[in-house]
Amino acid sequence: MSHDTRDTGPHRESPDPVPAEARAANLELWNHWTRIHEKSAFYDVGGFLAGKTSLWPLELEELGPYVREGTTLLHLQCHFGLDTLSWARMGAEVVGLDFSDEAIALARRLAGQAGLSGRAEFVCSDLYDADAHLGGRLFDVVFVSWGAIEWLPDLDRWAGIVARHLRPGGVFYMAEIHPFARALDEVPGEHDVLVQYRLQPAADTPDVEAVEGSYADRDADTTGLVAYGWTHSFAEITGALHAAGLRLEHLHEFPTSPAPFWDWMVQDESRWWWLPDARGGLRKDLPFSFSLRATRPAGPET
Amino acid sequence: MLDDYLKANLASWDEAVTLHVGSGLYDVEGFKAGRSTLSEIELDELGPSIREGTTLLHLQCHFGLDTLSWARRGAIVTGVDFSGKGVRTARSLADEVGLSRRATFVQSDVESLPDRLSGSFDVVFASWGALIWLDDLERWADVVAHFLKPGGILYIAEFHPYAFLLADDATPGSLRIGYPYFMHGVPQRFDEPGDYAEPEARTEHTITFEWLHGFGEIIDPLLRRGLRLDFLHELPYTVPGLQFSFLEKDARGMLRVRDHHEDFPLSFTLRMTKEVA
Secondary structure (H helix, E strand, C coil): CCCECCCCCCCCCCCCCCCHHHHHHHHHHHHHHHHHHHCCCCCCHHHHHCCCCCCCHHHHHHCHHHCCCCCEEEEECCCCCHHHHHHHHCCCEEEEEECCHHHHHHHHHHHHHCCCHHHEEEEECCHHHHHHHHCCCEEEEEEEECCCHHHCCCHHHHHHHHHHCEEEEEEEEEEEECHHHHCEEECCCCCCEEECCCCCCCCCCCEEEECCCECCECCCCCCCCEEEECCCCHHHHHHHHHHCCCEEEEEEEECCECCCCCCCCEECCCCCEEEECCCCCEECCCCCEEEEEEECCCCCCC | CHHHHHHHHHHHHHHHHHHHHCCCCCCHHHHHCCCCCCCHHHHHHCHHHCCCCCEEEEECCCCCHHHHHHHHCCCEEEEEECCHHHHHHHHHHHHHCCCHHHEEEEECCCCCHHHHCCCCEEEEEEECCCHHHCCCHHHHHHHHHHHEEEEEEEEEEEECHHHHCECCCCECCEEEECCCCCCCCCCEEEECCCCCCCCCCCCCCCEEEECCCCHHHHHHHHHCCCEEEEEEEEECCECCCCCCCCEEECCCCCEEECCCCCCCCCEEEEEEEECCC
16 A cells, blocks of 8 residues: 555544443444444445445545545545445545444455455544554545544544544545434424434533434344434534644535435435425425535645 | 515615614614624624724624724724615714714625725624525625635624524424525515514514525635635524524523523624635
8 A cells, every 4th residue: 555654743642532331332333233234225235346336426526536546545434334445446545444343344355355455454443543543644535424423522633633644735525414404303293303402512411312223224123222422513523623724625515315314204316315395395495414625734834 | 586685675674774773782872872782702703803903894784883893993994784774874873973084884785895895804794694685695705705805804793594494483392493494595585574673663664585594505605715714603692683482581691592502503603714815
């Protein structure tokens, strides 16, 4: 692999901000979800092995132009690596990082089956421990997508990791669930939504919820599993990236979701999920996702 | 169509000037006696950037109290509003408080301003209920970028877009959605006889057209014109002016959502800097 390995200097090591019980519960959940997701129609592993990309047209359109033959790409919180490997198939030299050992084992198997082992490396690591595994490696692109940051209590440290592994001039890109959508729930008995959860972050207060199935398979058995998540706002996300020295280049918002929040949401032919309106059409009025691009400035710091 | 919307909004704002000059919310007498009409939010965040001689352009300035409050702190200010009545009132207030030498007021909608005003500014400022009167923030961003000096800053203190989404009958126990976040250019039509500063007033021009703008719609056009985001803050409170039934005043006089004092954002501020070419 041809990663630039210039060291960006020492940084402080401090305890992982994820509480131990949250880490244990989320790890059990993600290992369990990995087994379910491998067989799910949502992830369509067979389709991927047959050559289909798992990336959404959104990421392909917005980040695709920055990924060329030999582009080095770090995918944080990569789950079992389908998106990571889809970037590799487009020519990137990729490193996927995830805290789930079962997900990383599956990602490595899939890399072998897809003939991409030569350009894909998978690292099993807690997000906040990434520096210890990546050392001073710098990448052209850092990629984060769909349901990643809600598992993280501290975005300042997350953004620091992003910035420390981006080369000067490198691109950070994320496509995520919209902060507003994360606070919504369904109105009981109606195909409508209300604000049910907090919109303002409270870093020390995880949202703890019993897990019902998976976003990829709503009927999957997840009895006894619990998820610990954290609320994040645009102020927090953009502030963390700014403090880490990254410069915001775009912020886009969309009324589409990559997965159904409720079983009465409807899917279009491009796989996006929507709120339905009363006349059988699609509601385009509320935000369900966003994308953001930021760069590490190439010149000397100003 | 757009002309009709703007005509209705102008009639409403012309009428509002007369109402607001006598209102407790605007407290013109207090201003004349020396009180700043700026809230602690913009004083904390923009105040340090305003020094003696700083040039400041205030877009959608209504009748100029905030504009003149910046002038009192040393800024050389230009206030712009589409209401002729607003601008005339602002000029006479500037005279009364002895600030006419450092305050200029121009009647113009935002979009046409480059035809009516020359020069460039250290600071462009807009606040509290300005953006909802603009149909297209691409053209607004053109104007902001046009009037900012290289290295100059845009500062906005505004009602949070989420604050406008809740239904009229939303309650703290059931925060139902009633209005769109994405308007796709189509304005919301309101027909309301009251006024945000004088809720009991029965106004003559009751119809307005408003456009909500989300964060992407606000920030992205400015990024594409070479402005850098310095900060975006979201606050769980706001200055008075919103009339929703699920709001209440806190001990400092700020509005918050009842039973959601810390978890529902009602205002945001942002600062962006125009790149030095």
